[in-house]
Amino acid sequence: MHYFIGDLGHLFVITSFITSLVAAFAYFKATTLSDLKEKTLWLQNGKTGFYLHALAVLGICVTLFVIIANHYFEYHYAYNYSDRKLPVYYLISTFWNGQEGSFMLWLFWHAVLGIIVISTNTYWEAPVMTVFAVVQAFLASMILGVVIPGLDVKIGSSPFILLRDAMRDAPIFMAQPEFIPKDGNGLNPLLQNYWMVIHPPTLFLGFASTLVPFSFCIAGLWMKKYRDWVRPALPWALFSGAILGLGILMGGYWAYETLNFGGYWNWDPVENAVYVPWLVLVAAIHTMITYRNSETALKASIILVIGVFVLILYSTFLTRSGILGDASVHSFTDLGLSGQLFIYLFFFLGAAIILAIARWREIPSSEKEASVYSREFWIFIGAVTLCLMGFQVLMPTSIPVWNKVLGFFGVTSKLALPADQIAFYSKFQLWFAVVVGLLSGIGQFFWWKKIDADRLKKELTTPALITLILFALIVTIGKVYTPAYIVLTLAGVFTLVSNAKILFSVLRSSPGLSGGAVAHIGVGMMLLGIMFSAGYSKIVSLNNTGMLISKEFSQDFNRDNLLLFVNEPRGMWGYDIEYLGERLEPRHNGGYIRKGDVTPTGDRDLVVAKRDIVADGITYKANDTIDIKGENTFYEIQLRKNNKTYTLYPRAQINPEMGGLLVSPDIYKTVSADLYTHVSSVMKPSEGEEWSKLEEMKVKIGQEFYANDYVSVLQSVERIFEVNGIKLDQEDVAVKAKIQIRGENGDYFAEPIFLIKDKMAGRIPDEVADLGLRLTLLNIHPETNEFALGINTRQKDWVVIKALEKPYINVLWLGTLVLMVGFGIAMTRRVREFRKMKEKGLE
Template sequence: MIHTTVGQLGHFFVILSFVTALVATVAYFISSLGRRTAKQAIPVEEPQLAYAGESSFGGKTAKRKAPVQAASPSAPEKDDWKKLARWAFYIHGAAVVGVAASLFYIIYNHYFEYHYAWSHSSRALPVHYMISCFWEGQEGSFLLWLFWNATLGVILTRTSGSQWEAPMMTVFALVQAFLASMILGVVFGGTFKLGSSPFLLLSEAMPDAPIFTADPTFVPKDGNGLNPLLQNYWMVIHPPTTFLGYALTLVPFSYCIAGLWRNEPFAWIRPALPWTLIGGLVLGTAIMMGGYWAYETLNFGGYWNWDPVENSVYVPWLVLVGSLHAMLIAKRSSTGLKTTIILSISTFLLILYSTFLTRSGILGNASVHSFTDLGLSGQLLVYLLVFVGLAVVLAVSKWKYIPTDEQEASVYTKEFWLFIGATVLCLAAFQVIATTSIPVYNKILESFGKVSNLALPADQISHYNKFQVWFFVVIALLTGVGQFMWWRKLENKKWDALITPGIITLLISAGLIAFGSIKNPVYMALLVASVFALVTNGTILLGIVRGNYRLSGGAIAHMGMALMLIGILYSAGYSKVISINTSGLLISKQDEFTKNDNKENKENTLLWLNQPERMGTYQLTYRGQRIEARDVPGYIPRKDVMVIEGDFHGIAQRDIEQNGKVYHKKGDTLALYPENTYYEVEYREPSGKVFSLYPRAQVNERMGLLASPDTRHKVDRDIYTYVNSVPDPTAENKWEKTETYSVAIKDTFYLNDYVAILDDVVRTNEVEGMEIGPTDAAVRARVRVLSKTGEQTLSPAFVIKNRMVAHPAEMSDELGVRIQLNEIDPRTGKFTFAVNRTQRDYIVMKAFEKPLINVLWVGTLIVILGFLISAVRRYREFSKMRDKMI
């Protein structure tokens, strides 16, 4: 049965959200016109009108023009339009919730007749991964963005104050109309398509598929499932956090546009400042969540790969942090005010540009995880250009209301250092976005009939690093000097206060460089700058907490940033491969034709099942394949379960026991997690301590081998392990042609290149899977196999039961052997064995040591704390001011 009702309801909610967003935009716009601002303004001193008065940048005073508000000519009419706008926006928010609920209902109930559910989900996925399915596709991610914008919009209608609500929410509602159009899925004239609907039926999405010609009501039994790389708990929380960060950049943008619109280029900063701080906190947290997801899930050996999609979030965040610092000096500097306006507008526009980059398909193969084009590239471009045009035209037309300083900044003012810091952040952002946009340059030139030979850097990590390292050396130094300036520790043009922190910095840095054997001058510079930032901000923090801890947010955030830089320096700059291949075996044939000095052969270790190998100070042993059962903690041996392919269930081949508790008896059916196979690698430390890591891999028909690492976290370092090559875990063993051996007791023969000795043949009453009665007979051979790691005994049986002969085989994955006792000749005393050989179980793995990586994660948490303290403080200031005005 086709469940069309829920899809129709969802599509209705999409249309309703689009229409109500347009209604809210028009109504808020008309309400804003009712609150006209006089075009002529008179100078007013700051004590008379907060944040509209004098500027003391560089010791001189520059009067600002503060507009005088004119009374509204028709207050009742204005209130009616605002009331209509509010209700329209509330209905819009409810409609967005309705769309989200409808789509999740379809995914959760496995309505695979819908293209979105079929493309992104499957019956095997647990509930938390079904949530990830919701935003794996473009339509779902746009819907998530819509939801956060609607949520913030509702909050702002209640908290922004009457003077800001109408102009600011006009911008908000217009953005929502554009976003809602992205999932509208309406076709005009049979050719023009507006948006891509998440409620499209499979038969509508693929009308030419032969299956629908034969059976128009066909519904797949299962879906394609979630991308294996996204089957990670960080993917449940990382995308919502990212899109909340996207949504938060709209708040300062809307306040800024509203301030320019009302000819009040300064007053908007105070209400926008706490939102900017929250936006910096959330977007920065999302970036690090993505980095941690990459570290846990991808196998490039790190947490940041300078992928274009990573860059497209990193750049707006840098500009957002730059705008935050510009806001802090806007009160006293017209340069800071102009910079604040430009950067607040640029942050949101860069979010739109990033969306265009990652969702238009323009990046092509330049990114490993950008979206493909759904035919929305033109619509995305219009979305971007509309807001670029509106923002630029408005800013240019209102520039005359921004005052000008009479004297340039002095290097002995805090405003100067904050401005320089914001500038360096923006330069760092520009360097990244300029390179990331190379595919855009090529496309523009191609549209004019030109052929472009521009290409992204072959080694993008080294390309970006060689610039970004120096930018952050400067930023780290500026945080120290800037904080001393901010708290007036450097007065009367004297720098004496920096002498003691400077000496401490040099002593600590010299010790770290000497004991850490740091020889790279670039790394030395970054280390010294980071330690300087840590020491200077720590000094400031000690002074602040004695007074008012609420003022400590900036110092704490800067200290966290310094720790992050130190963590990045050591974990990335001094990451060491410990899986050095000393066997002499050629692991990768590709290196024969490359110039990387057999890097892959040198840095990968081949491990045979249960055969220990030395790796640095560790002894490694591969212990076999493991799988996950839904109701059993940890991992269970794959051979203990007969997996039913395509059913996500298995049958226990023996009792499933963990930690002394039996979860399933032999023969029970148990539910399994899909697709992934884990490979237990046992590490034995020199002290004798043993621990195991479980890197996972999936042999995917569409994507090849998908490997994810496992990590052992220590205080001073991580041991990071992943597999590079494995036998196909879904393939059955391919046994070679049967070989026979007739041997007497104590004779020697060969099994798969191993020496084997028949030690004895003895009577037995126990044969697995058989009941031996009093009239039956059974014997078991004891075949001792010698290998370089020791001995192993194989015990094939020979059974006579009810006058029938059985030859139960004995198999060894470790030896790659299956052996049967086929004949017993009492006349000659010879025993005949049938032997088959197969590929032994193995893995090729790579392992790193990443020193001090926990310093990076700790620094991230400290940065978040600093942002949070600052945001709470600034919001309290704004609330007090708003309450006074009321």
């Protein structure tokens, strides 16, 4: 038992909680005191307290990773999320696989950002870091894992709890209290993806960064510096918008590469819980920019900045309280933290609202009426549109919460989430997106505070003409006939063209001002990418046989999926589609090997080569042990069109412990379109056990014969001295036949064994799964130089697949990256402005 490392980790947790409270109190005193000497002393205490807190948080992270990396499976966290076969990069991703680990990741990023704030902004340090430290105390409490004596109230869930304590009622621990499992449960196969190594840290950095503008806003209200907080907060808001947007993009791309719903966004409640705060954050950025340029929209900025952080807390409550357990496949189960999360949410919501109300009348506001031809008016309209977009998503997503609240008051609610979430949300969000696109195009022309109608008309004429020409070409060539998509295309093209014009003008004079134009160009590209990839995705696996795959499946499933038998091509939508059989992927060397060319061992991750195998230029010798990627089976699907061949390897795994059939798609990427294929159903192992009656025949070496209509030949029969790793005694005899079978797409080999051990005959048949053949060496007839072979046949291997063609999806990915670049340019500009102000002593 490795008790010390767990005790050390728990000590770090307690230390992080206490030091965050100490830092919060010290910074609070530094903020409220007027005596400079005492203020400086408390400020130093606060800084020391927060640095100690940051060291404790780092200690928590290091100790937990030591437990995971060293496979200390006596700890529940290591046992539940890792195993000995995971490579280092997936061991890293297990760190944030559980709720406790994700809270730790959040704590870590807050600690890093807090140190940066301390180092870069002395003037605001005390009030801002007071808010930081209080937030850290709440987060640290989530992983305390302590029970208050006498009250039986548990605070937090510790990542350092022992397995025996987490599973007290398990019979094994009743019999053997010191029992330690030899291996862990492992990481969900769907999470064994490189995006899961970088997506969660990026997303949580985005979550954590929203605390910075929120803290500056609260500090501004607290210190009655109503105007001053915007300047230092704006670069952080831009940073947060970029990082949170990038995290959402990564999550969408992971879903696209890993999940089988055929897209990158499913309007799942957990996806929505991240999307809504980001929309409000973008709205807040625009109102803050408006205030920096014209001293309007200050109150709107305060409301939105507070709203962003509260929505981040609300999304945390949604995803971690267990309230979405029946509504989302991505949500965590309740670890008993829902009460704490509720207090966490309402503490900051209540504190922010009370402070804002108390200061509301003192907050300066502009008395000027915004003209329709002013920049402020259009930015305000854009911010309202973004908030309405978020509101339309937030309300239905919160239905489980409303039901819970009504149930608490004794009211039975039968509200349910939309049955078809994609159709429900998309029909509203599409039109919001059109408005955002048009505003992104028009709003950029209001570069100055006011522009008259004649000048606006002149500025818009050229972009409008170019837009109409490009729009006509896209609609004609792309065959865009749906009215809603026609309007979306027009909005996207107009956004691109108008902002390209602005960008060209700005680059000639002030490149540093190009962030807005670049970001809006990204928006236009995203609109076009979404329109084509989602609206004009084409199913190329349509079932035109007139026969149902199965009555158990829905009508849509039977229509959109194709049943393929191995080596039997089917024609569809200009493609020839053929299933070439099951494949395995070596863990380290790349390439794919035929499942029939190897023999499984007792270890799920190891197989033995039956013969020499060449895969992706790597040669495996006969009897080599090959380390493969666990229980994953890859299905080789070949699509041919216009003399081009596309080979894809979607994967599937029959895993009852994780929901039955786990599948991931494979994608053949081209510039103009992605060919997206995933497995929908596979042949159950039991179906491969229904063999025909044994057919016996006698053949000689070199003689051709037919096995299930396949031309076959007995190539050789050789004596062997080891069977399945067991050496044979001198009086034992074993021979192995090598039989070549000529399949539709190449040769297959079977190597049945006949042996006499301990004066008893035994036969070990060999199966060629792709061809539905099992061959047995039944007997040897030396008097005639013949060998008796037994042939069994079964239904050939089959798989049900769905294949889609997704046009111009790369425009979406590229547009999202361009949007992030625009955020980065704008953030760099604001940071430089802030530094100049600091140098002048104005901040």
